[in-house]
Amino acid sequence: MEFTRAEVCIAAASDSWRDAGEVLAHAVGTVPVVGARLARMTHSPDLVLSDGEAFFMAEPPPLGRTAAAGGVIEAWVPFRRVFDVLQSGRRQSMMGASQLDRYGNQNISAIGDWRRPKRQLIGVRGAPGNTVNHRTNYWVARHSPKVFVERVDIVSGVGNDRAREAGGAALRFHDLGVVITDLGVLDYAADGTLRIRSVHPGVTVEEVQRSTGFAIDGTDATETRAPTPEELRLIREVIDPSSARTREVAG
Amino acid sequence: MSLEDFAGTIESGMTIGIGGWGSRRKPMALVRALLRTDVRDLTVVSLGGPDVGLLCAAGKVRKLVYGFVSLDSIPLDPHFRAARESGAVEVAEYDEGMYVAGLRAAAQRLDFLPTRAGLASDVLTMNPDLRTVASPYGEEEYVAMPALRTDVALIHLNRADAAGNGQYLGPDPYFDDLYAMGADRCFLSCEEVVPTGRLLAPGEDGRSAPVQSLLVGRIYVTGVIEAPDGAHFTSCVPDYDRDEAFQKEYAAAAKDPDAWRTFEQTYLRGGEDAYRAAIAGRAAVGADERNA
Numbered sequence: 001m002e003f004t005r006a007e008v009c010i011a012a013a014s015d016s017w018r019d020a021g022e023v024l025a026h027a028v029g030t031v032p033v034v035g036a037r038l039a040r041m042t043h044s045p046d047l048v049l050s051d052g053e054a055f056f057m058a059e060p061p062p063l064g065r066t067a068a069a070g071g072v073i074e075a076w077v078p079f080r081r082v083f084d085v086l087q088s089g090r091r092q093s094m095m096g097a098s099q100l101d102r103y104g105n106q107n108i109s110a111i112g113d114w115r116r117p118k119r120q121l122i123g124v125r126g127a128p129g130n131t132v133n134h135r136t137n138y139w140v141a142r143h144s145p146k147v148f149v150e151r152v153d154i155v156s157g158v159g160n161d162r163a164r165e166a167g168g169a170a171l172r173f174h175d176l177g178v179v180i181t182d183l184g185v186l187d188y189a190a191d192g193t194l195r196i197r198s199v200h201p202g203v204t205v206e207e208v209q210r211s212t213g214f215a216i217d218g219t220d221a222t223e224t225r226a227p228t229p230e231e232l233r234l235i236r237e238v239i240d241p242s243s244a245r246t247r248e249v250a251g
Numbered sequence: 252m253s254l255e256d257f258a259g260t261i262e263s264g265m266t267i268g269i270g271g272w273g274s275r276r277k278p279m280a281l282v283r284a285l286l287r288t289d290v291r292d293l294t295v296v297s298l299g300g301p302d303v304g305l306l307c308a309a310g311k312v313r314k315l316v317y318g319f320v321s322l323d324s325i326p327l328d329p330h331f332r333a334a335r336e337s338g339a340v341e342v343a344e345y346d347e348g349m350y351v352a353g354l355r356a357a358a359q360r361l362d363f364l365p366t367r368a369g370l371a372s373d374v375l376t377m378n379p380d381l382r383t384v385a386s387p388y389g390e391e392e393y394v395a396m397p398a399l400r401t402d403v404a405l406i407h408l409n410r411a412d413a414a415g416n417g418q419y420l421g422p423d424p425y426f427d428d429l430y431a432m433g434a435d436r437c438f439l440s441c442e443e444v445v446p447t448g449r450l451l452a453p454g455e456d457g458r459s460a461p462v463q464s465l466l467v468g469r470i471y472v473t474g475v476i477e478a479p480d481g482a483h484f485t486s487c488v489p490d491y492d493r494d495e496a497f498q499k500e501y502a503a504a505a506k507d508p509d510a511w512r513t514f515e516q517t518y519l520r521g522g523e524d525a526y527r528a529a530i531a532g533r534a535a536v537g538a539d540e541r542n543a
Binding site for chain 1: 272317318319320321326327331332335336337338344345346347348349351366367368369370371372373374376377390391392393422423424425426
């Protein structure tokens with residue numbers, strides 16, 4: 001069966017929540033949101049979804065809409081409770097990254113010196129708290145040396161080197177999983193550095209390495225699995241019939 | 252009390268907490284009232300939206316304490332971005348959960364609350380005053396998030412009685428009760444001031460608001476200001492949603508000095524009645540254009 005690059009990314013995103021258990025799937029971006037719903041509809045029925053506002057959803061509303069647009073509410077989770085949930089550890093994130101370095105330090109705050117940034121971005125938001133409280137994965141829609149940099153300008157999400165160096169309370173629940181990009185899936189070697197776990201069908205290891213701003217090991221890279229026919233049906237007909245995914249990943 | 256009476260109590264150099272979240276249920280009428288005064292050098296504590304943008308644009312902010320400054324449907328307030336990139340304001344940027352810990356500490360009159368959030372991140376670098384605290388029970392060490400205590404809190408709710416018992420009717424209280432408790436004085440604006448007995452009385456549909464909607468008690472409130480559309484252009488559910496068209500106009504104007512002068516002239520130079528009239532006129536023009 002024919003499939004697109006976006007659909008490969010969604011299946012990989014879905015896999016990131018495999019065996020996560022009965023936790024809140026926190027997803028930022030279209031591919032992660034569709035991936036979380038796909039995970040819930042296939043291998044992880046206990047996963048908890050939210051409407052991104054004040055509710056947990058037994059049945060999610062249409063993509064990109066809040067509970068007011070439909071769906072079935074199962075719990076009340078205003079913003080103040082979101083912080084309780086993440087501190088309890090019953091949550092697993094897939095966040096975006098404006099910069100990401102070889103140890104998985106992530107920056108969404110600003111480019112340049114924080115005192116007077118060249119470019120103000122959205123700020124650290126919840127990244128510091130997420131990364132020291134529960135498993136955190138990242139989604140990068142355009143794999144490039146501008147994103148994958150030697151050193152991030154501001155550490156918003158805590159990487160493996162920083163967590164290990166700090167130790168104690170910073171390290172106790174720190175758990176970086178995977179980085180999914182439009183080119184492949186990265187994970188972390190035992191020394192905490194990023195490596196290529198798989199490249200998407202049609203992508204080479206060299207292409208990923210060329211698109212990464214630091215040396216990255218691709219020795220054991222495999223090919224990212226293709227979405228199954230059932231997954232493709234769910235993505236196309238049920239979860240994302242208006243193809244919002246193609247606006248995030250071309251092809 | 253009137254918006255003018257409220258504004259008259261604010262002095263330059265004060266630390267002001269502003270309730271709501273991003274572009275949601277912000278006390279915009281109170282902020283607009285501040286824009287019409289000559290107060291300046293404010294320290295603003297906010298999960299920021301256009302409240303922060305407008306105060307920055309008016310040059311009233313010395314220091315900004317925030318978890319984020321977003322318009323929700325627009326990821327970043329353009330005035331905030333400009334203030335950061337020109338170095339115009341001093342900042343304390345915190346993780347959102349740290350910020351909430353700071354509000355809770357202030358509400359409890361504690362110096363700090365411990366939190367895991369922030370450890371090993373550059374939040375500690377960006378806030379060199381931040382300290383950690385060792386657990387007396389084990390080996391762990393946490394961030395000691397300092398109390399975000401304020402001189403004055405500004406919040407906007409759906410309804411209140413004249414004594415200051417405030418009620419929210421939407422799905423999220425945000426943190427308005429914590430702002431009220433963590434401030435020396437709190438000014439509460441609302442869509443409608445109602446007799447106390449009406450807060451939980453059955454409405455026209457025969458249904459009453461749940462008692463849990465009574466978010467803020469009068470023991471924390473100094474003054475109540477009736478301000479219909481007082482959160483405009485942010486959302487104040489269920490009374491109204493965000494005015495997305497107007498927010499777009501605000502954000503576009505904020506990116507261009509000439510456009511911003513026109514925006515200020517059109518909407519911000521008069522009183523609140525003039526603002527509401529300008530908004531109503533704009534809506535009418537929009538309707539005419541749609542009908543044409």
